[in-house]
Amino acid sequence: NTLLTKLHNEFKPLLGEKRTNKGRTFLFISLFSLILFNNFLGLFPYVFTRTRHLVITLTLALPLWLRFIVFGWINNTNHIFEHLVPQGTPTPLIPFIVCIETIRNIIRPGTLAVRLTANIIAGHLLLTLLGNNGPTITQPLLGILILAQILLLILESAVAVIQSYVFAVLRTLYSREVN
Secondary structure (H helix, E strand, O other): OHHHHHHHHHHHHHHOOOHHHOOHHHHHHHHHHHHHHHHHHOOOOOOOOHHHOHHHHHHHHHHHHHHHHHHHHHHOHHHHHHHHOOOOOOHHHHHHHHHHHHHHHHHHHHHHHHHHHHHHHHHHHHHHHHHHOHHHOOHHHHHHHHHHHHHHHHHHHHHHHHHHHHHHHHHHHHHHHOO
């Protein structure tokens, strides 16, 4: 309960204090909880981590991104256009900056999904590679290997929380841009 309250208090200023944002923090808290649960589930032996597949992470990132973009274009068209050209851009560079900003907005859900997937895969791969050395390793080094596995598992737990948090925070920041 205190975790939910802390997340709610942290997401609230990120979304802004508008009346239309009432209750939107719970969407991002739910997203955080879903990703965190899936990440932690994958730390158990022989349990498949769903968030290590790009299809799952893209499914989490794309619909929200599409909803925010469509909402922004329908309700705040001028605001969206303002974001395409940063303030103080020289006039000859405006067409290039618009192209760059458009590409940046389009690849956002992909980078968000790839970041989550890559970090989860990297930790699991390291744990698996070290764990496969167990049967072939000598007795004195076995204790070091077990200690390394325990430390990596603690690190993976931290990565699971951090990646869930980063995904949810970036989603809130991206949603704020279109409001």
